[in-house]
Amino acid sequence: MQPSFFEGMRVNAKTMGFARWPWPLMFLAALLISAGFLYMRSRQPELRATAPQAIDDGVSDTVAAGAVPAHTSTVPSAERAGINPGPVSPLAREQRARERLSELYGNLGEDPETPEWAHMVEARLDAIVHDPELFDPRVAASMTYDRDCRTSGCRVSFSFPSGIDADEALTRLRMEMADEFAQTAMVPIWKSDGSSEQHIFFAAKGAERLLRRKQGILPTEGRN
Numbered sequence: 601m602q603p604s605f606f607e608g609m610r611v612n613a614k615t616m617g618f619a620r621w622p623w624p625l626m627f628l629a630a631l632l633i634s635a636g637f638l639y640m641r642s643r644q645p646e647l648r649a650t651a652p653q654a655i656d657d658g659v660s661d662t663v664a665a666g667a668v669p670a671h672t673s674t675v676p677s678a679e680r681a682g683i684n685p686g687p688v689s690p691l692a693r694e695q696r697a698r699e700r701l702s703e704l705y706g707n708l709g710e711d712p713e714t715p716e717w718a719h720m721v722e723a724r725l726d727a728i729v730h731d732p733e734l735f736d737p738r739v740a741a742s743m744t745y746d747r748d749c750r751t752s753g754c755r756v757s758f759s760f761p762s763g764i765d766a767d768e769a770l771t772r773l774r775m776e777m778a779d780e781f782a783q784t785a786m787v788p789i790w791k792s793d794g795s796s797e798q799h800i801f802f803a804a805k806g807a808e809r810l811l812r813r814k815q816g817i818l819p820t821e822g823r824n
Contacts, residue, residue, distance in 0.1 A: 690792065697789045704755070704785060704801045707810045711750035718749035721780060725749075725756060728776050734769050752807030754781070755799065762794030770798055777802060785811040 688696075725747050728734060735743070743766075744759040756773070760766055774784050782805035789797040803810040 690790070694789055694791070697787055701787045701789070701799055703814065704787065704799070704811065707812065708748070708750060708753055708755055708801065711753050711807070711810060714751040717751065718754075721749045721754055722747055724780075725754065725777070728773055729756075734772060735766070739764055739766070739769075752804045753810040754802045756802070757800075758798045760796050760798065764796070766798060770800065774800065780804065782806075783808055783811055 729745055730740065732740070739760075742761050742764070746757045748755045758766065758770075770786070774786075777784075781802040783803045785801040785803075787799040787801075789799070791797075801811060
C-alpha cells in the first residue's frame, strides 16, 4: 500500500530533523519556500534585462582586451559592415567610423611618448602579426600593417583587399596582447569595393581615457 502524501511529509520531516515541528508551522514553512521559489522565477526576465550588456554604438567595440568582441560570429564580416544594421547608408556608416577613428587618433596623440616602452611593445606586435600562424602568408602578403605606441596605448591598423575575413586573426591578436593592455577599441571601415580597414586601439590599465568619447564615456566598460 502506497503511503499518503501526509505520511510522506512526516517521513521527510523525520529525515530532515523537523519531526518535532508543529504541523501548522511545517505547512507555513512549505508555503513560504514555494512562494520564494515562484518569486525568483518571476524575477528572472527582469534580472537578465539589468545584467551588464555590451553597448553597440554602431561604429566600434570597446571591450576588455582579452575578451571576445560582442560582434564576433560565424557570419562573414562583409555582412556585418558598419555593425549597426538599419536605414543607414554605407557612406554614412563609413563617415561615422572615420569620425570615431579621428577621435581615437586624437586621444592617442595626447599620450606622451616613452620610446623604450613603445619600441618594446611595437617589436612584440610585429612578431605576433608576422607569425604565419596568425595570418596566412598569402593574406600577409596582400595586406598593409602599421602601428604606433606611446606610453599607455597603441594603435594597430590593417588594410585588407576584398574577400579577406580577418576577424579570427584580429581577435587572436587582441588576446595575445591582453597581458599588456586592459581595453581595446576596434573600428572597422568597409569600402564599396569590398576592401576594408581594421583599426585596433589598445589602452593599458588606468589609461582608459585613450578610448573615451568626447562626451567622456566609454561605449562598453570592460575589465580584466
